[in-house]
Amino acid sequence: MINESALLESKTLRNSVLDRTDVLDRVKALSLLPDGMHVTTAMVAAYFSVTVEAIRALVHDHRAELETNGYRVLAGTELSDFKQLSGIQSRTGSLALFPRRAVLNVAMLLRDSEVARQVRVYLLDMEYLARTQPVDNSVHTDVVSLDDRIDQRITHILGKTVVPMFNALIASSSEHRRELISLRQDIENVEQRLCWHHRRLSALEGDAPTDSVRASLSSMTWQALERHVADLLRRDGCTDVVVRQARSDRGIDVTGRTADGRTLAVQCKNRAGRATVPSADMQKFAGAARAVDRVNVALFVATCNFSVEAQAIADLSGVITVDRDELEAWSAGARLKVLR
Structure with a gap:
């Protein structure tokens, strides 16, 4: 090693x-x-x-x-x-x-x-840590519920056994390195989403404080949302990330490149109190990202859901939509598949 x-x-x-x-x-x-x-x-x-x-x-x-x-x-x-x-x-x-x-x-x-x-x-030295910190197989009999124990065991196994195993394979393999890295990212994403869902369920059941990610998103101005999305892109390996922060007619708020070099354009919509993103907004962004700038990845991020018409336009034009739930998961640590 x-x-x-x-x-x-x-x-x-x-x-x-x-x-x-x-x-x-x-x-x-x-x-x-x-x-x-x-x-x-x-x-x-x-x-x-x-x-x-x-x-x-x-x-x-x-x-x-x-x-x-x-x-x-x-x-x-x-x-x-x-x-x-x-x-x-x-x-x-x-x-x-x-x-x-x-x-x-x-x-x-x-x-x-x-x-x-x-x-x-x-x-x-993940292989070493996997040997010296074995999975805890003990059965807890305290007040933790069965579902909680299952969640904890799954995330523990993923984090302490499966991910280290992939790291060891990646370190020793050259022929299948790209495939192994992709699989490892999928496993990490599952682990992060399990933790996020557990926090959301705990909050809904009154067992935990209000989710800080959700509260932070709710209080953001449109400027803060654009900076937040830019930070998430940088966190996930994107480079040359620039926040335009100008109310231009072209509707592109953030630009950059993915970790593998693809060009990226992002539209951010802070729609507090609005039910959905309308089709007109999606049409405008799709035209700017695909017809004018011709970027490889067009990402529309919103603090609400997308209307049926807006989602249909996105699907036809190849725009990736990120709604409120997906934005919360992304903010909590999950990675967007399109950025891998």
Whole structure:
């Protein structure tokens, strides 16, 4: 197996494992800001048990790489909007934010941190972890329901056994590497969706606080929604992501490239209080994305459902629709199939 120190030296190797942000919580719980997406410099330092100055020095040396993975500094109106949305208090004129992908990037660059070293070991020595952390087969007899126990066992097996097995196969296989990576992503997606559905059911049954992702989406302005979608795209490996934030007639709010280089255009609709996205909006976006810009991937993201007519136009024109439920799942960690 590759030694964990190789991640410190090889950017290519780092890029190959940046989608495994779930590793962060498996090594140590990562506390997030109320938006459920970001952490501050101080929070990154606390996670890795180092000083804030150490994180700032690392950002200074590797800023371009970190920015590719979502690191950014807010100021002015953008900072005011974010503070209002997240409810945080900050008297400084700027605020540095790290999404989970950038935090994982820090773990692969930070030398003097035992937590960072453990993250690197987990990423590259999955076979070892699978042997030393076997699946717990004990039967719990506490007040947890049967369905809860099943959910917990499935997610535990997926995370601790199946995914490490795929990592070991990927590391030793060249002929079927692409197929194995695709299968691993499917397994991870199932694991993430199970966790998300469990949280939603718990919230509906009154067993958990209101879902933070849903609350965050409900409070977003259209500008915040576009930035949120851009962050999700970066988290899932997209590059050259640009938020236009202009009310143009062409209806394209975010552009970029998928991890495999396909061109991407996104329309974001914040339709609070509206039942569905009408067909006129879909027709306008489909024309811009397909006839004018001719992008490879056209994505229409909405905080509501799509009308039957709008969905029909999307199907005919090849536009991928993401409705409220799918947006919540995406925000909670599931990956969109079209971006894999």
